[in-house]
Amino acid sequence: MPRAGCGMLPTPRDADPAGHTTMNDKADKITPRAEDYPQWYQDVIREADLAESAKVVKGCMVIKPYGYAIWEKIQRDLDARFKATGHSNAYFPLLVPQSFMTREAQHVEGFAPELAVVTHAGGEKLEEPYVIRPTSETIIGHFFGKWISSHRDLPMLVNQWANVMRWELRTRLFLRTTEFLWQEGHTAHATHDEAMHEVLKMLGVYGDFAEEMMAMPVIRGIKTASERFAGAVETFCIESFMQDGKALQAGTSHDLGQNFGKAFDVKFQAESGELEYVWQTSWGVSTRLVGGLIMSHSDDAGLVLPPRMAPIHAVIIPIFKNDEERSRVMEAANRLAKALGDIDISEPRARYRDFLEVRIDDRDMRPGAKFYHWERRGVPMRIEIGPKDLEKGQVCLKMRVDGAAGTGKQFLSEAEFLATVRTRLDTYQADLYAQALRRRDERSVTLDTWDQFLDVFKGEGSTFAWCHWDGTAATEAAIKAETKATIRCVPLAGQGPAPEPGRCIKSGAPSAQRVLIAKAY
RNA sequence: CGGGGCGUAGCGCAGUUUGGUAGCGCGUUCGGUUCGGGACCGAAAGGUCGGAGGUUCAAAUCCUCUCGCCCCGACCA
Known part of the structure; x- marks a missing residue:
């Protein structure tokens, strides 16, 4: 069966009259984006071996080792950024007394439909059911109440890495699953100003992380009332542009005001001696980021990863015809792998070391099959070493995505290669960011x-x-009802077109600035 | 919860109309030959046909009841 091919790559076997191929007719194929974007997304995840649907547990996913390695990259870097901004990790229970959920009116209303409830345990019906946390504001509010009594206890800055469960009606791998992994930061402050400062600081952390590490440009903005977190006074977000033109909310940061403070009686004695309710914030990002990463950079040949998110940066494919060549080539491959593995590729500002991860693929397969294998997994660099390279003292380098500078395989001396690896990865990272930014800006419209x-x-x-909006919930709802597009955010200063007065795209009423509208995941 | 579809080997499917005791491709295992863009030959392993009940000499196939999953709509990080 002749295949459609893998994007820009030549597929000579298509011409094979016998139609021989190692491809499974359907299972190994990546549907082109233009043909069926959601199917492409699923194909990329399957072919890169990132995750699969749990099937036996409705709406849940199994994050496979390679996919989890990406999540670990996200965790490690964000965790360092949280620590650098003064936060400490803690852990709160998975189960939350049902009565806690009902204390804050908006919070119950927002989460009630998607709660999973534990009613029985130890073979008996529980006196009070537990809900499986959809988020932890309530139980953390309870403990903040016990821990905070004085302004000297503030600010309280904690974060937890955890799983949460929301009984979603429709799920998609990484983007929306019933159970998902995330971090949730929870802080308490003495003043609203200080809490607001925290909210914006953490939004900044998310934005910087997305752009610097994930090479995913984001718009920082404020959610409208209808998109606000249930129980928040204000919700801030970062919104990213997916290749199909849809928006992905990649992170949120909430000003909770005193809503949970009042609900859980979290009071402190101020310097003045007065008892006051604390001002709280919460902020989170989830495994959804992995979905955003996939949709930001990947192409019809499979996953594309920016080096700072890649579990493996380089793969060496040895090429040989016989045992004698094999031993020579493998020796050179091992030597090169050792040298590469010693290269420090740490982000200059990071508080942890990062070394280049390299693999030698010595499986008994045709080299071509290995090329496809690692391409689908998004490994940034491929190095081929064969007898010809040994003779010439060179390596053959192929980047997963060809930059503007050149295409195809490059041949360079091993010394030159080793000396420039770091730069090449940095350039590649920057190119992916630039490409994503260009894609978004070229396709943004007013x-x-x-x-x-x-x-x-x-x-x-x-x-x-970017459209003018009259600021009313009624207009927002009308827009959504008619087109399924929603107001993703009101951009913060410098995040969208310069503010200019105009008239609402739907109602014609006056508007002070444009808002970001798109269909969303 | 409404509308549609599907459960047969690890994956993808055929077989069901017209009952006769399960097959194909890929993958897997073993042996050999191969190896600069998806290799080939030979051998082998692997299925209580989603489950329960019924009709029949005989059920993947017909009947009844169940369970599960996927897609589309209403909610959402």
Whole structure:
């Protein structure tokens, strides 16, 4: 069966009259993005061996080792950033007394439909059911109440890495699963100003992380009331642009005001001697980030990873025809791998060391099959070493995605290669960011008429649309009802087009600035 | 919860209309030959056909009841 091919790569075997191929007719194929984007997304995850649906547990996923390694990269870097901003990790129970969930009115209302409840344990019906945490504001509020009594106890800055469960009706690997992994930061402060400062600081941490480490450009903004976290006074977010034009909320940071302080009676004695409720914040990112990473950079040949998120940076493919060549080539491969593995590729500002991860693929397979194997997994660099290279003292280098500078295989001396590896990875990282940013900006539009709007969002259509909005929930709901597009955020200063007055795209009422509208995951 | 679809080997499927005791491709295992873009030959392992009940000499196939999953709509990091 002749295959459609893998994007820009030549597939000579397509011409094989016998139709021989090692490809499974359906299972190994990556559907092109243009043909079926959601199917492409699933194919990339399967072929890169990142995760699979748990099947036996509705809506849940198994994160496989290679996918989990990416999550570990995310965790390690964010954790260091949280520590650097003064936060400490802690851990709170998975189960939350049901009565806790009902203390804050908006919070119950928002989460009630998606709670899983434990009613029986130890063979008996529980006196009070537990809910499996959909988030931990309530139980942490309870403990903050016990821990905080004086302004000297503030600020309280904790974070927890945990799993949570939300009974979603429709799930997608990484983007929305019933159970997911995340971190949730929870802080308490003496003043609203201080809490607001925290909220924005952590939004900044998320934005920097997304752009510097994931090479994923984001828009920082404020959620509208209807998109706000249940129980928050204000929700801030980072929104990223996926290749199909949809938006992904990649992180949120909430100003909780005194809502949970009042619900859980978290009071402190101020310097003045007065008892006051604390001002709280919470902020989180989840395994959804992995989905965002996939959709930001990957192509029709499979996963593409920025080096700072890649569990493996380089793979060496030995090439030989017989045992004599094999031993010579393997010796050179081992030597090169050792040298590469010693290269420190740490991000300059990071508080941890990062060394280049390299693998030698010595499996008994054709080299071509190995090329495809590692390409699908998004490994940034491939190095081929064969007898010809040994003769010439060179290595053959192929980057997973060809930068603007050149395409295809490059041949360079081993010394030159080793000396430039670090730079090449940094350039590659920067190129992926630039490409993602260009893609987003080229496809962002400013719209001024409802007809234009309908044209953009008809059917499955979506892109980043900057539009005037009259600020009312009614208009927002009308836009969503008619087009499925939603207001992703009101951009913070410098995050969208410069503010200019105009008229609402839907109602025609006056508006002070444009907001970001798109369909969302 | 409504509408649609599907459960047969690890994966993808055929077989069901017209009952006759399960097959194909890929993968896997073993042996050999191969190896600069998805190799080939030979041998082998692997299935109580989602489950329960019924009809029949005989059920993957017909009947009844169940369970599960996927897709589409209403909610969401």
